[in-house]
Amino acid sequence: MPGPVRIVARLRTKTSGIWIFSDYKSVRNKILYAFFILFLALVSVIAIFPPLWLFLSCFKTPEAVLANHFVLFPEQFDLASIGRVWQEFRFGRYYLNSFLLVIGAVVCSIGFNGLLAYAVAVLKPAGAKAIDLFVTATLLIPAIINISPLYMNIIHSFSWLSDLLGTNVWGIPYFSYLPLWLVYGANAYYYVLFKVYFQSIPRPLFEAAQIDGANRIQMFRYILIPLSLPIIAVVTIFTINAAWSDFLLPSLMTQITQTEQPIMVRLYNMYSDQMGEVTLQEKLMTIMFAVVPPIVLFALFQKRIAANVATTGLRE
Numbered sequence: 001m002p003g004p005v006r007i008v009a010r011l012r013t014k015t016s017g018i019w020i021f022s023d024y025k026s027v028r029n030k031i032l033y034a035f036f037i038l039f040l041a042l043v044s045v046i047a048i049f050p051p052l053w054l055f056l057s058c059f060k061t062p063e064a065v066l067a068n069h070f071v072l073f074p075e076q077f078d079l080a081s082i083g084r085v086w087q088e089f090r091f092g093r094y095y096l097n098s099f100l101l102v103i104g105a106v107v108c109s110i111g112f113n114g115l116l117a118y119a120v121a122v123l124k125p126a127g128a129k130a131i132d133l134f135v136t137a138t139l140l141i142p143a144i145i146n147i148s149p150l151y152m153n154i155i156h157s158f159s160w161l162s163d164l165l166g167t168n169v170w171g172i173p174y175f176s177y178l179p180l181w182l183v184y185g186a187n188a189y190y191y192v193l194f195k196v197y198f199q200s201i202p203r204p205l206f207e208a209a210q211i212d213g214a215n216r217i218q219m220f221r222y223i224l225i226p227l228s229l230p231i232i233a234v235v236t237i238f239t240i241n242a243a244w245s246d247f248l249l250p251s252l253m254t255q256i257t258q259t260e261q262p263i264m265v266r267l268y269n270m271y272s273d274q275m276g277e278v279t280l281q282e283k284l285m286t287i288m289f290a291v292v293p294p295i296v297l298f299a300l301f302q303k304r305i306a307a308n309v310a311t312t313g314l315r316e
Contacts, residue, residue, distance in 0.1 A: 051295060053072070054284060054288055054291070058081075058284045058285040059074040059076065059281075089270065093259070094263040095289075097266075098243075098244055101250065102239075105240075105243035108181045108184050109187060110239075111185065121194075121196075139189065144248075150179075150183070150249070151249070157179075173260075174260055180246075190239070194228075206219055206223065209222075237297060244294055245264060247264045250264070267287070267290055
């Protein structure tokens, strides 16, 4: 079936949205529809062009990248350079560091924020409203303001633990990741997402579980979690993207143990330490290594992100 005929066939069955099929019979609406399509196509090109240019520029010579006349495609695709740069800069090690950071962040983000939201939205103990007010109020504080006191508290805590254990905890492999994981377990935005979603779950389900003898942990494990898989998926995706792209606090925590640096911190240090040794092609290729996982993540789960974020604030 030709393209225009297929589009018309789909429009005939359209019964939701701003316009239905009968609205498209108007010449004015047809013009507006065409304008919207062109506008969305332009936005798509603007969004897709930067990563596309980055990927193609990895295979260009520095002269071609910096030339006055713009050329999108390289003269040749040297795919072997990808493996060479990967091995030369040991990206496998730093990918592993980033994956460890992301996994711990996801576990803490879902576990701690989910449990707090469960207590406030479902159990509602004495003082639940005050806790909700204080936690929600932290959304008004810029995150950058918390970095200095947070880092000083971490340093004092590590010093205290070193004295208590009789060993330097900075030397324990990946122990410096523990504060980074816990930071995602105390995220007010993720807490609000969980709380609003939990409030939409019918309370008779929990009351029936209590009558059957389920305790609070069992209700969380066997009722709340299975019903909350959509919001858990959304928080997981947000946490992965945030933890993968995080720079400031990981850079502070891995100053001593540089072999444990995640990929974003390593990129910065690599450019500053080897400024004259890293070519423009290598810089672009290392940046491509860093941005590919978030792009792939969003491409795979964009429908779930859009659908769940759009309905998070709705209550049945």
